[in-house]
Amino acid sequence: xxxxxVKVEAPAKVNFTLELLGLMxxxxxxxxxxxxxxxxxxxxxxxxxxxxxxxxxxxxEGKPASDFPLSQDNLICKAVRLFLSSNLDPEKAAPGPxxxxxxxxxxxxxxxxxxxxxxxxxxxxxxxxxxxxxxxxRESLAEMGKKLGADVPFSLLGGTMVGLGRGDELQSIGAxxxxxxxxxxxxxxxxxxxxTVWAYKTYDECTEVFGLSxxxxxxxxxxxxxxxxAEKLAAGExxxxxxxxxxxxxxxxxxxxxxxxxxxxxxxxEGALTSHMTGSGPTVYAxxxxxxxAEKLKRDYEEGVLRETTISCAAKSDPVDLFVCMxxxxxxxxxxxxx
Numbered sequence: 497x498x499x500x501x502v503k504v505e506a507p508a509k510v511n512f513t514l515e516l517l518g519l520m521x522x523x524x525x526x527x528x529x530x531x532x533x534x535x536x537x538x539x540x541x542x543x544x545x546x547x548x549x550x551x552x553x554x555x556x557e558g559k560p561a562s563d564f565p566l567s568q569d570n571l572i573c574k575a576v577r578l579f580l581s582s583n584l585d586p587e588k589a590a591p592g593p594x595x596x597x598x599x600x601x602x603x604x605x606x607x608x609x610x611x612x613x614x615x616x617x618x619x620x621x622x623x624x625x626x627x628x629x630x631x632x633x634r635e636s637l638a639e640m641g642k643k644l645g646a647d648v649p650f651s652l653l654g655g656t657m658v659g660l661g662r663g664d665e666l667q668s669i670g671a672x673x674x675x676x677x678x679x680x681x682x683x684x685x686x687x688x689x690x691x692t693v694w695a696y697k698t699y700d701e702c703t704e705v706f707g708l709s710x711x712x713x714x715x716x717x718x719x720x721x722x723x724x725x726a727e728k729l730a731a732g733e734x735x736x737x738x739x740x741x742x743x744x745x746x747x748x749x750x751x752x753x754x755x756x757x758x759x760x761x762x763x764x765x766e767g768a769l770t771s772h773m774t775g776s777g778p779t780v781y782a783x784x785x786x787x788x789x790a791e792k793l794k795r796d797y798e799e800g801v802l803r804e805t806t807i808s809c810a811a812k813s814d815p816v817d818l819f820v821c822m823x824x825x826x827x828x829x830x831x832x833x834x835x
Contacts, residue, residue, distance in 0.1 A: 498545065498546075499543060499544065499545035500543075500544050500545070500626075500627050500833070500834065501541065501542070501543050501544075501832070501833070501834040502541075502542045502544065502623040502626045502627060502830065502832070502833050502834075503539065503540070503541045503542075503830070503831040503832040503833075504539070504540045504541075504542070504619035504622055504623050504828055504829065504830055505537050505538075505539055505619075505828065505831050506537055506538045506539075506540060506604075506612075506615035506616055506618060506619040506651065506828045507533040507534055507535065507536065507615060507651075507654060507826070507827065507828070508533070508534050508536045508537060508604045508608075508610040508611060508612060508615065508682075508821075509531055509532065509533055509534070509610055509611035509614075509615070509647060509650060509651065509774075509775075510531070510532050510534060510610060510680065510682070510774040510779075510781050511529050511530065511531055511532075511743060511774045511775055512530040512531070512532055512725055512729075512737075512738075512741045512772075513528070513529055513530040513708060513721050513722045513725050513740065513741060513742060513743070514529045514708075514742075514743040514744055514745060514774075514775065515527060515528040515529065515708050515709060515720075515721065515722055515744055516696075516699060516707070516744045516745070517707075520661070520662075524661075524662050525662075525696055526660075526661060526662075527659065527660070527661070527662065527663050528658070528659070528660055528720070528722045529658070529659045529663055529722065530656070530657075530658055530659075530669075530722050530725050530726055530729075530741075531650050531656070531657055531658075531659050531663075532655075532656050532678075532823050533650075533651075533654035533823070533824050533825075533826065533827055534680060534682075534821040534822065534823055534824060535821040535822045535824050536603060536604055536610075536682065536819050536821040537603060537604065537615070538558075538600055538601060538602055538603055538604050538612065538615060538616060538619070539600075539601040539603075540572075540598060540599070540600050540601070540616060540619045540620070540623070541598070541599045541601075542596060542598050542620070542623040542624075542627075543595075543596070543597040543598075543599075544594055544595070544596050544597075544623070544624070544627045545594065545595050546592055546593070546594060546595075547592075547593050547594055547595035548592075548593065549593050550580075550593040550594060550595075551593075551594075551595045551596070552568065552572075552573050552576055552577075552598070553596075553597050553598070554566045554570060554572060554573070554598050554599075554600065555597070555598070555599045555600070556599070556600040556601075556602050557599075557600070557601055557602065558600075558601055558602035558603055559602070559603070559817075560602050560603075560604070560605050560606045561602050563606045563607070564600065564602055564606060570613075570616075571613045571616055571617040571620075571644060571645070572598055572600075572616050572617060572619075572620045574617065574644055575616075575617040575618075575620035575621050575624075575641075575644055575648075576596055576620050576624060578640065578643060578644060579620070579621055579624040579625070579640070580594070580624070582632075582640060598620070600616065605684040605686075605779070605817060607689040607778075608682075608684045608778070608779045609690070609692075609773075609774055609775030609776055609777050609778065609779050610682070610774060610775065610779050611647040611650070611651055611775075613645075614644070614645050614646075614647035614648045614650075614651045615647075615651040615828060617641065617644045617645065617651070618637075618641060618648050618651035618652040618827065618828040621637045621640060621641060621648075621652065622637065622652065622828050622829075622830065623830075625637060626830055626833055634652060634653065635653075637652050638650075638652045638653055638666070642664050646659075646662040646663040646664045647663065647664075648664075649664045649666055650663070650664070650666060650827065651827055651828055652827050652828055653666060653668075653827045654824065654825070654826045654828065655668070655671070655672070655824075655825045655826060655827065656668075656669050656671045656675075656726075656729055656730075656823070656825070657669065658722060658723075658726050669726040669727075669729060669730045670730050671729055671730045671732075671825075672825060674731060674732035675732075675825050676732050676734060677822045677823050677824075678734065678783055678784075678822065678823045679783070679784045679786055679787045679789065679790040679820070679821075679822050680781050680782065680783060680784070680790065680820070680821050680822065680823070681768070681781065681782045681784065681790050681793050681794050681797070681818055681819070681820055682774075682779055682780075682781050682818065682819040682821065683759045683763070683779065683780045683781075683782075683797070683816050683817070683818055684778065684779045684816065684817045684819075685755060685756070685759070685778055685814045685815075685816050685817075686814060686815045686816065686817055687814050687815075688753070688755070688756075688778045688814055689778060690749060690753065690776055690777035692775075692776045695745055695748065695749055695776035695777065696776070698748045698749065698752065699744070699745060699747075699748040699749075701748075702747060702748050705744065705747045705748065706747070707744055708721040708722075708740070708742040708743070708744055709721045709722075711742070712724070712739075712740045712742075715739060715740075717739070717740060721740040721742065724736075724737075724740050725737045725738075725740045725741060738769055738770045738783055739770075741770050741772055741783070743772045743773045743774070743775075745773060745775075745776050745777065746760075746772065746773050749773065749776070749777055753777065753778065755814065756773060756777060756778055756780055759771075759780045759816065760772065760773070760780050762797060762800065762801075763780065763782035763793065763797070764782075766793050766796045766800065767789070767792075767793060767796075768782035768783060768784060768793060769782075769783045769784060769785065770782070770783050771783070787820070787822065790820045791820055794818045794820055797816075797818060798818065801816070
């Protein structure tokens with residue numbers, strides 16, 4: 497095989513709902529979540545060619561690039577090694593070792609809880625599958641991706657899906673026919689991260705928490721929140737769907753990270769339809785009706801913070817990066833393929 501260049505788009509993810517349902521037998525937390533890919537994405541270019549010795553190298557550019565790990569522990573490298581160790585059809589396998597150079601145009605913030613790393617791993621599986629003339633279906637790649645992380649299967653399939661178990665048992669909500677984009681503003685405190693293990697431990701230690709489905713019963717919704725949101729989105733009934741968006745983690749995390757609660761409150765004060773944290777944080781998203789409203793919300797947020805900073809004569813302790821994006825009906829996808 498000669499050198500092949502494969503360019504892949506890897507979108508970010510938000511959790512419209514995230515319900516924590518206790519521990520499974522393997523010790524992992526059981527979740528129920530409505531997940532959505534968005535247009536904020538990384539672009540990865542893979543140059544793959546036969547070589548004397550196996551070799552993987554990474555390079556990166558973009559605003560978050562300084563925090564991007566270039567070691568062999570990066571999920572991209574792990575995904576490459578996993579794919580190459582899988583049972584490839586001998587007729588499609590490479591004649592020997594491969595040199596794989598990966599250049600990442602990084603736009604998704606690092607440590608944001610929006611599946612940036614998982615999306616990059618999904619892109620690697622997709623690129624290698626393309627190089628070998630697609631020996632695996634997208635669903636088979638998603639099954640393979642479970643070994644890399646709970647978000648990798650969804651990053652491969654994308655769109656709007658319910659995740660069960662660890663979040664990697666996926667169910668399509670059948671929204672393709674009635675897909676209507678939602679416009680979002682994502683807010684990521686630049687220097688803040690929330691360790692996932694700590695987030696689960698802190699939630700488990702909370703003595704008084706009320707699950708999302710329990711809280712939405714006060715609004716007359718008897719179905720569980722995730723099922724209700726999925727049903728309404730599939731039917732294109734966005735106004736009803738967003739009524740039950742929410743995240744069980746907020747009860748545990750907001751008391752320790754008051755700046756995240758403040759971001760959510762500001763979004764609502766500035767006119768967002770709804771606003772919640774995604775994953776275990778620290779990214780907070782706001783939902784708007786149109787792209788114009790999302791752009792306005794971003795401007796109003798920035799101007800409000802600047803005005804308050806000027807009045808108080810104090811510098812912001814942690815700048816917040818804002819991103820306007822829209823929901824998309826796809827996961828990682830091939831943009832270009834050159835032999």
